Amino acid sequence: MMExxxxxxxxxxxxxxxxxxxxxxxxxxxxxLFTTVxxxxxxxxxxxxxxxxxxxxxxKAGDTTAAGRxxxxxxxxxxxxxxxxxxxxxxxxxxxxxGVEIKYHMQKGAGMVYAWKATGKVQFEFHGEPDQKxxxxxxxxxxxxxxxxxxxxxxxxxxxxxxxHGWFWENKEKKEVRIHLTTAGFYDSAKMLSDGSSxxxxxxxxx
Numbered sequence: 001m002m003e004x005x006x007x008x009x010x011x012x013x014x015x016x017x018x019x020x021x022x023x024x025x026x027x028x029x030x031x032x033l034f035t036t037v038x039x040x041x042x043x044x045x046x047x048x049x050x051x052x053x054x055x056x057x058x059x060k061a062g063d064t065t066a067a068g069r070x071x072x073x074x075x076x077x078x079x080x081x082x083x084x085x086x087x088x089x090x091x092x093x094x095x096x097x098x099g100v101e102i103k104y105h106m107q108k109g110a111g112m113v114y115a116w117k118a119t120g121k122v123q124f125e126f127h128g129e130p131d132q133k134x135x136x137x138x139x140x141x142x143x144x145x146x147x148x149x150x151x152x153x154x155x156x157x158x159x160x161x162x163x164x165h166g167w168f169w170e171n172k173e174k175k176e177v178r179i180h181l182t183t184a185g186f187y188d189s190a191k192m193l194s195d196g197s198s199x200x201x202x203x204x205x206x207x
Contacts, residue, residue: 079109081186086203088190092179094122094171100194102201103128103166104187106159112185113156116167120177121149126157128165157185164191 092100104112126143140160143153149172159165171177190201 079111081110083186084205085184085186086188087184087206088182088201088203090179090181090192090201092169092181094169094177094179096171096174096176098194099168099170100192101166101168102181102190102192103164104183104185104203105164105189106162106185106187108159108162110159110186111156112159112165112183112187114181114183114185115152115154116179116181117152118169118177118179119151120171120173120175121151122169122171122173122177122179123147123149124153124167124169126153126165126167128159128161128163130161130163132162166190 088104090102092102094100106112123146124144125141125146127139127141129139142157142165157165167181169179184206187203190203192199192201
């Protein structure tokens with residue numbers, strides 16, 4: 001017949017011991033929070049331990065590294081147009097004191113590339129006039145040199161409004177200046193303005 005053995009009694013921790021253990025755990029958690037988590041994640045270092053351990057800004061560094069591996073955002077856009085683009089080439093001669101203006105009618109969002117060269121410096125403004133003006137004398141200025149002048153300009157342009165967009169050149173030198181202008185873009189008409197008169201220009205479809 002087997003003898004019965006008495007198992008030792010298990011003592012339940014007292015409330016005081018549980019409270020003491022909880023306080024110790026809380027103290028350790030707060031210590032970790034202030035010495036490592038706050039400096040590393042948020043850059044907050046009240047005890048200066050983050051700086052000593054080199055933890056400041058770790059999260060930002062990680063974000064920067066991840067950003068460096070990210071695919072660059074696409075910056076270009078595609079804009080469909082209803083018809084083939086046009087080309088135009090103009091040769092202008094300005095005597096001293098003369099001015100001339102050439103403008104192209106473009107829809108909002110239409111693009112144009114251009115180049116003009118002159119045999120001397122001319123003062124000029126690249127500007128536009130919307131079809132729907134807020135007031136009769138309203139215009140939009142894109143590039144202006146009415147002081148020193150330039151002998152060339154190359155670039156691309158996207159019409160911010162539906163209307164006429166182009167250049168006004170003025171020869172303030174004491175000798176004749178010749179200007180050659182070349183454009184290609186989605187415009188539907190062009191005109192030249194000089195001495196108060198307006199002349200429609202012949203533009204062609206790109207070949």
